[in-house]
Amino acid sequence: MSLFDRDARAFAEALFAGPEGPPPDERLRWLVADLADFLEQSGPRAWAVITGGLEVATWLAPPLIGKLPPLSRLSVEERCRALDKLEHSPAGLPLLAVKAILCILYYEHPDSLAEIGVTKPGESAPGCLVELRRPAASSGGAA
Amino acid sequence: MSGEPFVGRARVNEASREGRDLELDADVVVVGSGAGGAVVAALLAEAGRRVIVLEEGPNVSVDEIQSMRPSQHMRRAWRDGGMTVAVGVGDTPTINVTMGRAVGGSSILTGGVCFRTPEHVLSTWEERLGLPQFSPAKLDAYFSEVERAIHVEEVPVEMRSRSTQLFAEGAEKLGYAIEPLRRNTMGCNGCGRCNFGCPHGAKLSVDMTYLPRATAAGAELWSDCLVERVLVEGGRAVGVEGTILTRPRGLAGKLGFGRAPKLRVRAKQVVIAAGSYHSPLLLERSGVGRASGQVGRNMTLHPAFRMFARFEVRVEGWRGALQSAYSRALESDGITMVGLFVPPGVLAATMPGFGTEHVRRAADVPHLAVFGGLIHDEGGGTVRRGPGREPIVTYRMAPADRARIPQIIRTMAEVFFAAGAKEVFPPILGQPGVGPDELRTLDLERIPALRLECSSQHPLGSCRMGRRPDDSVVDVDGQAWDVRGLYVADGSIVPTSLGVNPQLTIMALATRIAHGLRERPLP
Numbered sequence A: 001m002s003l004f005d006r007d008a009r010a011f012a013e014a015l016f017a018g019p020e021g022p023p024p025d026e027r028l029r030w031l032v033a034d035l036a037d038f039l040e041q042s043g044p045r046a047w048a049v050i051t052g053g054l055e056v057a058t059w060l061a062p063p064l065i066g067k068l069p070p071l072s073r074l075s076v077e078e079r080c081r082a083l084d085k086l087e088h089s090p091a092g093l094p095l096l097a098v099k100a101i102l103c104i105l106y107y108e109h110p111d112s113l114a115e116i117g118v119t120k121p122g123e124s125a126p127g128c129l130v131e132l133r134r135p136a137a138s139s140g141g142a143a
Numbered sequence B: 001m002s003g004e005p006f007v008g009r010a011r012v013n014e015a016s017r018e019g020r021d022l023e024l025d026a027d028v029v030v031v032g033s034g035a036g037g038a039v040v041a042a043l044l045a046e047a048g049r050r051v052i053v054l055e056e057g058p059n060v061s062v063d064e065i066q067s068m069r070p071s072q073h074m075r076r077a078w079r080d081g082g083m084t085v086a087v088g089v090g091d092t093p094t095i096n097v098t099m100g101r102a103v104g105g106s107s108i109l110t111g112g113v114c115f116r117t118p119e120h121v122l123s124t125w126e127e128r129l130g131l132p133q134f135s136p137a138k139l140d141a142y143f144s145e146v147e148r149a150i151h152v153e154e155v156p157v158e159m160r161s162r163s164t165q166l167f168a169e170g171a172e173k174l175g176y177a178i179e180p181l182r183r184n185t186m187g188c189n190g191c192g193r194c195n196f197g198c199p200h201g202a203k204l205s206v207d208m209t210y211l212p213r214a215t216a217a218g219a220e221l222w223s224d225c226l227v228e229r230v231l232v233e234g235g236r237a238v239g240v241e242g243t244i245l246t247r248p249r250g251l252a253g254k255l256g257f258g259r260a261p262k263l264r265v266r267a268k269q270v271v272i273a274a275g276s277y278h279s280p281l282l283l284e285r286s287g288v289g290r291a292s293g294q295v296g297r298n299m300t301l302h303p304a305f306r307m308f309a310r311f312e313v314r315v316e317g318w319r320g321a322l323q324s325a326y327s328r329a330l331e332s333d334g335i336t337m338v339g340l341f342v343p344p345g346v347l348a349a350t351m352p353g354f355g356t357e358h359v360r361r362a363a364d365v366p367h368l369a370v371f372g373g374l375i376h377d378e379g380g381g382t383v384r385r386g387p388g389r390e391p392i393v394t395y396r397m398a399p400a401d402r403a404r405i406p407q408i409i410r411t412m413a414e415v416f417f418a419a420g421a422k423e424v425f426p427p428i429l430g431q432p433g434v435g436p437d438e439l440r441t442l443d444l445e446r447i448p449a450l451r452l453e454c455s456s457q458h459p460l461g462s463c464r465m466g467r468r469p470d471d472s473v474v475d476v477d478g479q480a481w482d483v484r485g486l487y488v489a490d491g492s493i494v495p496t497s498l499g500v501n502p503q504l505t506i507m508a509l510a511t512r513i514a515h516g517l518r519e520r521p522l523p
Helices: A003-015 A025-042 A044-060 A076-087 A092-106 A110-115 B035-046 B062-066 B070-077 B119-127 B136-149 B162-174 B210-216 B251-255 B275-285 B344-349 B356-362 B404-418 B436-441 B503-519
Strands: B012-014 B022-031 B051-054 B085-088 B095-097 B152-154 B182-184 B220-223 B225-233 B236-244 B262-272 B304-310 B325-327 B335-339 B368-375 B381-384 B392-395 B423-425 B454-456 B486-488
Touching: A003 A025, A003 A044, A003 A076, A003 A092, A025 A044, A025 A092, A025 B070, A044 A076, A044 A092, A076 A092, A076 B356, A092 B070, A092 B344, B022 B035, B022 B220, B022 B236, B035 B051, B035 B210, B035 B503, B051 B210, B051 B262, B119 B136, B136 B503, B162 B325, B162 B335, B162 B368, B162 B404, B210 B220, B225 B262, B225 B275, B262 B275, B262 B503, B275 B381, B304 B404, B335 B404, B344 B356, B368 B404, B404 B423, B404 B436
Parallel strands: B012 B220, B022 B051, B022 B262, B051 B220, B085 B392, B095 B454, B262 B486
Antiparallel strands: B085 B095, B152 B182, B225 B236, B236 B262, B304 B368, B304 B423, B304 B454, B325 B335, B335 B368, B381 B392
16 A cells, blocks of 8 residues: 555545444445546646645644654544644645545545435435446446 | 527637648737637637637537537546546635636536626726726627627526526515526526536537637637647747647556657747636746736635525426526625536535435435525636646635635525425535524534535636736737747636626627737737
């Protein structure tokens, strides 16, 4: 796993952790691969914004709760507290970019949409997500 | 042109597939295939001119869009995957500016909203800027021509989403009039996906209308062509040159590792329509307009703020037209409120918190309504050359515009509360939802700019037209003051902000410029 994958996954595990813990491994692997594909296709500025934001989160968030970085060393609960602190700080803006793009990708997954009640069991995705199909676990860009 | 609009598909030559240098020749070369460039290309091709259109981005067909998730459209057709910004200077938020980078330009990303330039704006152009050529009466024929070509129609009330209905209910209780929007659509079923390319071909963006007309009339349209310089000889524009963007569009390719094929087009007239970020960059690189000191300055953005509101009932705002209604109740304060909706993932992204808090709030997404407000701004944007291919853009908000932000937030929140919202989520980073009492105690005037979420879809004015070469980049016909045969025909020539979506204004001005070009003999 690359450092980028490690940091993106650590961030995503915290962001999407529910009462039962982080989302399933398959969905996280798909998410991290899809993020990499997004940045590959979107060009260097998008890559710089997201990588920069991820670096800020990885290295600046843990000290805010008195922990040593990187973020991935912390428990999921600690990561949530650290990122929450960072979100309320002046460094919150780069965090928003990472959070935004992860959410955009994550909530395109049919299981994620169902979990937040956008779709009901057996119901197809709404029009704004027309033709959404279950993503392949091994391919970031496939839909 | 009369009757039904010409709707079809343009023939697109993908330069990246050629794998070789390109040397082309034309009467007119048009740089950019968006709302401005497409109009000029079609009208000149139909007048018998040999036209070549060069588009930096790829061709994304309706067939492809049908199998794309929204984020796949973003990564393929949006500039920087939607992460372009104007960096806030001073007490100004950093603004996320969305633009298209594909055949059809930003017209493929719009919600289809069409406004004629407001009369009070045209009065300002006449009285303050000395531009009587742009009175409502003189522009009427151009607007009418465009409206027929792209089938501008009113969005029926029954197509409104529940999100917009709720805002309208609240607005009515507070005495704010809500009016239907007009959009360039035909056969829209209200799937709410306009920003990510219409999957039904029902939004008549220029890739469905003007570009097919252009290629049907003989124009050549090339995608994947990055124009880097205007060729000037003896004070006259004689063509353009640049690079063919080969696939994949990865970092290595962007940074220029390896030799990319080159592009050179000789032409008798050059029309730049690369938008408010890239037209000034191209002029600057070509040494055009430097004497004026105005290239890349005076950019307006219509800084926009969204308001989310949570209702007890399910809203499911994704069902219905993405944009269907607006209010000009605050027009005299320089504010326009416009309905919109965004995909669930974007809604969830801007909810505060991480982990269980985020998951709990994300479960509220089906209960959220959205409305937006934009500022009819005074300007303050500057486009400069950056280290790579993209410009560095800064924006310093005028104090009067900055003072409008609390008013926008407060008004939209009050409207949603009047409609029965339980809490609202102002566009403030990390701000939890607030109820009516908390809203009153929220010191909106003192929220630091760094904590404000702000976006823009309407960059304008960075190569503004005017009466004199010392305060503008192009004359009233769109021609550069210092280079004959070089024209600019996009949002960058619009001399002030409009307070409304600019698509129709850009197209009407481009129509006017094209009519002027048709009348002039080629050199």
